[in-house]
Amino acid sequence: MDKIQENKVQRFEEFIDCRLKPDLVRAIAERDKVFEQQKVFLDLRRYIENLEKNGVTSLRTLVNVGSEVYMQADVPDTRHIFVDIGLGFHVEFTWSEALEFISRKEERLDRQIEEYTQLIASIKAQIKMVYEGIRELLQLSADRS
Template structure:
């Protein structure tokens, strides 16, 4: 293999290893973080529904003030619209999380396509036969 082709292959491999793979790992981690946040909102919504269904009007809880400092508080349920405001806020935030998950999913698919394209370019530079359709590799 001539030096020019070898240099191109090396640059492509470095691009995949140093740019695309870290970008993919980061995008997957960000999407997973949004999934976790979405679950928190879903759990909170279920908790509010359960409190309302069981006619709970107050409860005692610990509130995190930050830096792992907690304050004991009594939550008093005000039925005249407070639940509706909180409920709509939860639905709005859940919708935003759904949108973020979709964006990260598209980004992940795009990065995987770029990796596949670069690998195909390397294969052509090395003049290797085309691979049979294999299950998608996880990078």
């Protein structure tokens, strides 16, 4: 393999290692964050539906007050709940309003997951294409020998 081809192969490998692989890791991490958000809203939906089904209007529960420290709390009226809508804001909802908000939020999260999945597939295809280019370069040098 001559010096020019060797240099090209090295640049392709650097592109994969320094650009494409970090982009892939970042996209997977972002998609995982969205999966976590989706799980939180799914759990909230189930919890609200359970409250509705069982007609629970007050309850005693454990509340995380930070650093995995819990304390007991009495909730005198469960028909109104506060939902974290993002950026540190919480909105008071009735059960039906919360379920409607959760449905819209889940749709948005589903779209985000699909976008990240497409991005991940695109990056993987680019990596595969660059590896194929390297293989062809190496095959050309082998054919010349």
